[in-house]
Amino acid sequence: MTDTATTVGTPAADDVDEATNKMAVGALIPLLIIFILGTLCLQGFNLVFQQVGADVGAPGQASLITALPSIVLGIVCFIYGSLGDFVSLRKLVTVGLVTLLIGSLFGFIANYFFQPHLWTVITARVLQTAGEQVAGSAYLVVATKYLRNSLKVIFFGLFTAGYQLSAAIGVFAAGLLSSLSWQFLFLIPSVTIFFLPLLLKNLPAKNGNGKKSRCSWLHGLRSGDSFLTLFFSYMNWWLLLISIVLFVGFAVYISKAKAPFVTPAFFRNVRWIMAISLIALFYFVNYCISPFFNAIGHDVYGMSTGQVSAYIVWSFVVATVVGTSSGAIVGRIGRQTAIITAGCLMIIGFVGSALLIYSGFLVLTLMACVFYAGAGLMYSPLIASVLGTLSKSESGRGVGINDLVMNVTGSIGIAIFGGLMGAKALSGGSLVGATGAAASYSNLLLMGGGVLALGVVVYLIFRKKIYSVVE
Known part of the structure; x- marks a missing residue:
């Protein structure tokens, strides 16, 4: 049994x-640049969503600016990843980049030249x-x-x-533009359309096995995720009931359909179920740290968003440096240790920030650095472990479901924590003697x-089973 970084889903013989x-290398570089510019908006709006919510007159639903686009992120991750098998x-890239350009221009024009509104912001972000x-x-x-394999x-x-x-x-751009006009955040990824000719040259003309598969059930799954997140934002039980009905409908559909993207057998892979549960736990708080620190800076230390x-x-x-080095780190210490x-x-990072909340914002920043060092190290070995439980023919769908779970659980997390944060819940007292905000x-x-912590415990319990075949 080995625990090396080079074992990622397929053996060296393949x-x-x-x-x-x-x-692949020629396509990966521009794809990475596009991904960076596009994700920049998500992180920027994640930092300032409370300010945007106040500006559009909907502070109580401000977390939806992050939560609903994050659900869409998970759904399209699944669609794109799954279609990558077929x-x-x-x-896919052509449709995606054109859609990104439309969203960028619509978001800026609708909210800069006209009265900004919560749903024009959400529509553009979607x-x-x-x-x-x-x-x-x-x-x-x-x-x-x-x-x-050696480069994966x-x-x-x-x-x-x-x-x-x-x-x-x-985060830096949002802090800068928050004092000017947050609407300019929409325009940043619009330049990605210029990478399209290079990608059309390097991406394969054909892909997958040529078999057709139906994806109409994705509408039900997408709606189920959306209603679940709306439930955590509004706490209306009928939203939860609708979500459950849609998820049950999804399960019935894939058990009856002739050619669904994902069959029931996919979900009977016990090793994969164990591994994917780790993504749900480790990325549940994925969208929380920036708004937490922005709120702490504002309410506890009297700082502006730009200062935060x-x-x-x-x-x-720090996360960027660790993420860049994660391949070498995992290669040296192994996936499990990593x-x-x-x-x-x-x-x-989280517990230290909670206990040291009165120790100064510089100390809290150091705790944030510790958290993001862990986040930067986590992605590579965790994704490699999850994909290692699937066959190569299922890799596209595996990538899609990974992103689906990562973003849906993250959107539920920000809906829950964002709602509690906005309501100043749990303000009666704390372990450090703090009160109020x-x-x-x-x-x-x-x-x-x-x-x-639950994620670490689950990993320690499941890891032998997760690596039982691959390693």
């Missing part, structure tokens, strides 16, 4: 030829999110199917580094740390 590998990546994620999903499909973990590491770099730029962003941008720089180490760093934020950070 390595690709030099021409295919060269094509249809041309060229077509279009941008649906468009930009084509780059992320295509990147993972290309890296999984067309890249040499390296490019997975670059992917998570790119995500953290985009987060750093997004000048501090926490360094935590994303996941445990990353999880512990994320826990320390500081107590609320401290308690919420402890809750987030508890979710991450």
Whole structure:
């Protein structure tokens, strides 16, 4: 049994030829740049969604600006990743980049030249999110199917580094533009359309096995996710009931349909179920840290969003450095040790911030750096472990479901924590003796740390089974 970074889903005997590998590298670089620019908007709006909510007159529903586009992100991740098993990546990328451009222009024009409104912001962010994620999903499909095994973990590491770099730029840009006009955030990814000719040249003309598969059930799944997140935002029980009905309908459909994208057998893979549960736990708080720190800076330390962003941008720089180095780190210490180490760093970041909330914003920034160091290290070994439980023919759908779970659980997390944060819940007292807003934020950070601790415990219980075949 080995625990090396180079074992990612397929054995060395199935390595690709030099021409295919060269094509993959040529496509991966522009896809990464597009992904960085597109994700930048998500992180920027994640930092300032409370300000945007106040500006559009809907502060109580402000978390939906992050939560609903995140659900769409998960859905399109699944669609793009799954279609990567069947249809041309060229077509997917073309549709995605055009959609991103439309969303960027609509968001800026509708909210800058006209009265901004919550649903014009959400609609534009949904279009941008649906468009930009084509780059992320295509990147993972290309890296999984067309890249040499020895390069996979390296490019997975670059992917998570790119995500953290985009987060750093997004936080910095949002902090800068929050004092000018947050509407300009919409325009940043519009330049990605100029990468389309290069991608059409390098992406494969054909892809997958040529078999057709039905995806109409995705509408039910997407609606189920949406109603579930709306339930956590509005706490109306009929929304939860609708969500349950839609999920049951999804389960019935895939058990009866002749050619669904994902069959019931896919969900009977016990090793995959165990591995995917780790993504749900470790990424449940994925969208929380920036709004937490923005709120703490404003309510506890009297700081502006621009001042907050000048501090926490360094935590994303740390994540970028660690993410870039994650391939080498995992290669040296192994996937299992890397996941445990990353999880512990994320826990320390959340719990340390909760206990040191009165110690100064610089100390809190250091705790954020610890959290994001763990986040930067986590992605590569965790995704490699999950994809390692699937066959190569299922890799596209595996990538899609990974992103679906990551973003849907993250959107539910921000809906729950964002709602509690906005209501100043749990403000009666805390372990550190804080009261008011500081107590609320401290308690919420402890809750987030508890979710991450559960992730580490589940991994320690399941890891032998997860690696039982691959390793």
